[in-house]
Amino acid sequence: MSLTVRKIEACLETIGSEAFAPVYVDLVATLDVDQIMVFSVEGDRARCLLSYHFSNAALAGKLAAAYLDGWYLRDPLLPALQSAKPNSVQLRCFEEIASAMDQEYRRMFFDAPGLLAKTTVLAVGESLRLFVSFYSSARSAGSSDPDLSRLAGQLALMHFELVEDTGIPAPLTVLSDREQAVCLGILSGRKTEAIAADLGVASSSVVTYRKRAYGKLGITSRAGLFAICSR
Structure with missing residues (x-):
């Protein structure tokens, strides 16, 4: 093969x-x-x-x-x-x-x-x-x-x-569950600390998930996330 x-x-x-x-x-x-x-x-x-x-x-x-x-x-x-x-x-x-x-x-x-x-x-x-x-x-x-x-x-x-x-924006379906959750939190206007509390993880972990997600999505900023998820 x-x-x-x-x-x-x-x-x-x-x-x-x-x-x-x-x-x-x-x-x-x-x-x-x-x-x-x-x-x-x-x-x-x-x-x-x-x-x-x-x-x-x-x-x-x-x-x-x-x-x-x-x-x-x-x-x-x-x-x-x-x-x-x-x-x-x-x-x-x-x-x-x-x-x-x-x-x-x-x-x-x-x-x-x-x-x-x-x-x-x-x-x-x-x-x-x-x-x-x-x-x-x-x-x-x-x-x-x-x-x-x-x-x-x-x-x-x-x-x-x-x-x-x-129900998840299509671009985010390529992410892991935690990466999706972080991006959805960002899209809803929540701050890093609030997202961390929602997920029960440290703020530093949220930053790590965000970096991984942005890398997979080919973006570098919050503005880029909103742009690719726009409907």
């Missing part, structure tokens, strides 16, 4: 659980990309479900927050995602959309962060419409294995549709 097959099986075994994110990111690493973004677009709102840069977590969080701040409306693939039929998966490469991309959008999400190539899977299920995008700083990467890219898009759709009805 190949290493890639084992990674796919690990994803299937953890779909719907907090263990999914790390094994999924491990699978995506085989695509030889620098960054993965998963966004859900429903009507006139977008949500970030996963943002991860393999060498610069802060960059992933920054780009995700910017995308949610109205830039997603200028995504040249948005019409295709909105019109896609349920239970469908489409693969789009950077070359197909480059000409339809306005200069400001390209500067923000490609030129400035040094990302040159992109493969996006438009994954549409019964309740979610997802952009699952793989970015690379090299044009030769990111689209080398279209079949694996499609599969990665399908796995993301399966996972996030399964956890959609938990």
Whole structure:
């Protein structure tokens, strides 16, 4: 059994659980990309479900927050995602959309962060419409294995549709229970000491859980947390 097959099986075994994110990111690493973004677009709102840069977590969080701040409306693939039929998966490469991309959008999400190539899977299920995008700083990467890219898009759709009805903001479903609790406390406006009292742990433990959560989410601040959890 190949290493890639084992990674796919690990994803299937953890779909719907907090263990999914790390094994999924491990699978995506085989695509030889620098960054993965998963966004859900429903009507006139977008949500970030996963943002991860393999060498610069802060960059992933920054780009995700910017995308949610109205830039997603200028995504040249948005019409295709909105019109896609349920239970469908489409693969789009950077070359197909480059000409339809306005200069400001390209500067923000490609030129400035040094990302040159992109493969996006438009994954549409019964309740979610997802952009699952793989970015690379090299044009030769990111689209080398279209079949694996499609599969990665399908796995993301399966996972996030399964956890959609938990009542927890989708981005937080990749965290441990304690990390989720800390982030939910932050989102509700509670201070570190109050969150610590709620969980029955020391304030220093809350800080540790927060750092771990931010690292997994690809963010560096409270503002980033609010941005990726915005609805």
